[in-house]
Amino acid sequence: MKKACTLILFTLLVQLCYAQGDEPRVRQYNIGQAFTSITLDPVGNVWAGTKNAGLWKLNRDSIGETPRPLSLYTSQGLTNYTIQTLTANNQGGQIRLWAGVRGTGSSSVGGGIYVYNDGNTTPKILRNERNKYIARKMNLISVKFDGTPSRNPMALASDPNGGIWAAHGYHDLTVLSTGVTIIDPITGFPFYQDKAGYYLTPGGLGYKAPNKNVFDNLSMLHMPYPAYTINTPLNLTAGTRQCVSVGCGHDETWMGFGTYEVDVEESGGGTRFSGIARFSYAGALLGYIDGSNTPELPFTNTFASPRAIAIHWQKTGDPWIGFNGNKGFAVHQNHVYTNAQWVYVDKLQYYDTASGTNLPSRLLPNGIRINSDAPHAISSAGQRVFIGTVDGLLVYKGEGDLKQDSSYILITTEEGLSSNNIKGVAASSRYIYAATDDGINEIFLPSDLIVFHVKDKDNPSKEDNNNYETIASLTSRDNLNIRFNENDLPMMAADGTTSTVFRYNTADFEGFYSNKYQFGFGGDYENRDTNQFGSFHLKPKNLYTEENPGYVDFIYRHPTYIATFDPEKKRSGPFIYNK
DSSP states (O other): OOEEEEEETTTTEEOOSOOOOOOOEEEEESTTOOEEEEEEOTTSOEEEEEBSSOEEEEOGGGBTBOOEEOHHHHHTTGGGSEEEEEEEEEETTEEEEEEEEEOBTTTTBTOEEEEEETTOSSOEEEOBOBOHHHHHHHTSOOBOTTOBSOSOEEEEEEOTTSOEEEEEOOEEEEEOOSSSEEEOTTTOOEEEOSSSEEEEEOOOEEEEOTTOSSOEEHHHHHSOOBSSOBSOOTTSOOOOOOEEEEEEOSSEEEEEEOOEEBOHHHHOOOEEOSEEEEEETTSOEEEEEETTTOTTSOOOSSTTOOOEEEEEEOTTSOEEEEESTTOOEEEEETTTSTTOEEEEESSOEEEETTTTEEEEOSSOTTOOOOOTTOTTOEEEETTEEEEEETTEEEEEOSSSOTTBGGGEEEEOGGGTOSOSOEEEEEEOSSOEEEEEBTEEEEEEOOOSEEEEEESOTTOTTOOOTTTEEEEEEEOSOSOOBOOBOTTSOBGGGTTOOOEEEEEEEOSOTGGGGTTOEEEEETTTGGGSOHHHHOEEEEOOGGGOSSSSOSEEEEEEEOOSSOOSOOHHHHTOOEEEEEO
16 A cells, blocks of 8 residues: 655645654853853854854854864954844845944943954944934043944844844943043043043944945934933932843844933923834834833733743744743734734633643743843744743744644753753754753754745755754654735735745655655646646756755745636645655
8 A cells, every 4th residue: 555645735735754763963162161152154154152252153164063163253252242143144245244232331341242253363443423412411522433223232133135233232431520630432432521420331233234334323313312310319220221132023123122211401390111123125213112011911010010032023923022021922923914913922821621720830830030141042944832930941933822832842851951041043954952040952853844935036956054044843743734915815925936845854765765755746747738737857867055955945836827716726745644
């Protein structure tokens, strides 16, 4: 008897033939070192930041080896500072790493954004602007410099167009005497101070467009100035504005910020309570998400309001928000559709079928607790989402009720993690990397099938992270429905891409090239109209990047048109079976 497996592409319903083990495999790196941040660059290298131990890199080609700190990083003073956030982009064909560094002392000496160009180990250190408000109070001219809001970048993100966004906390300088020479902390030149007090540069949002060399301080344009920031009496604490997270979607950037008082002189006074500020990629403020307009989220109109400390956008277009104060996370489901809704989850539930009631979670009975200083605590690959908590890595499987623990798995030290206290997560199409207070963990979650969107229309067989963008990872389950867009076209082909790759994990690579398996379209597939139905074939053996890999790739060339809906045609698609 033949065992058939059909991949029905017109409904994009994928049925699996063979199950593999679903236990995660974990490899540990640099045990004993506390890490603070992590990211993947566009070619798959892993970068991780530390407190007082520099910047670490794991080359994609040396996976399995022990990463070492690059020596020149310590010469830049990074052994004295905390690398709070990392991001990377491809700019003009060069890989560029951006490190947000928190300096030391109240004036954040050494802090700023450190930029590493295409393997160059000596960074450019960006300086913040002295805006017109601060300059007037200090009797100095305003200076743009590199345009960043402050010396305390707390979160960095890259948008799909190559722009860089930076959310900043504040830094300040306390002046204790008058009539003496004070050195300008930005320029290094001397100036005379009018009176004792604070000079505080408030946090905000910076944006560097792909075609510009400097940042625009969007907070100066759109966010009212904080109170008590200039020359407050020495017995008072300077007011602050903390912008703690930033994430980029398809056409918007969201920034999480904490509550702050508004300056009376500049903006009429008042309070801006914690929330999320929405910006267009052109830098326009689109509005706020806060306690006054989004009651589904845990924001409150108080100074103690929770903050959105982590913002991540899935490829599906849905934003995921992590909160501090053990307040869990939220998802704006179906964000790009008219039926979009917020789902807020602070505790998971376990549905007991015997009693018909929801009981406390078996995975996280104490609730979902995310580190308050982890702007990259959430990542995703395909439809799976990875949330770093103080109790381990929580994995949303990609389907199921977001509030039920049956929709998740929890990976902890019992499964091989070096620590459950996770400070950052970065996911590729194959591995998940978790930065912890005790080393880096590389996690592999088995899947029977990975579906890729091919970016290079003319080279669907080119095996490259830049060419294959994960749509879904399927693990031993019956089916997965992938969404259609508003025109009922499959989302994977909506941009005109001509091919999709189906990567089937198998231990029998040679069997697929020795006539052991049959694959193609159902029925008399050889005579079908490939312009209407597409074509489905095995990638040539010589195009794989490794010898005898643990998978085979099938290339599905998309149809050039989709015929009028026909229920009979809907059930006809590519199939694979073992002869």
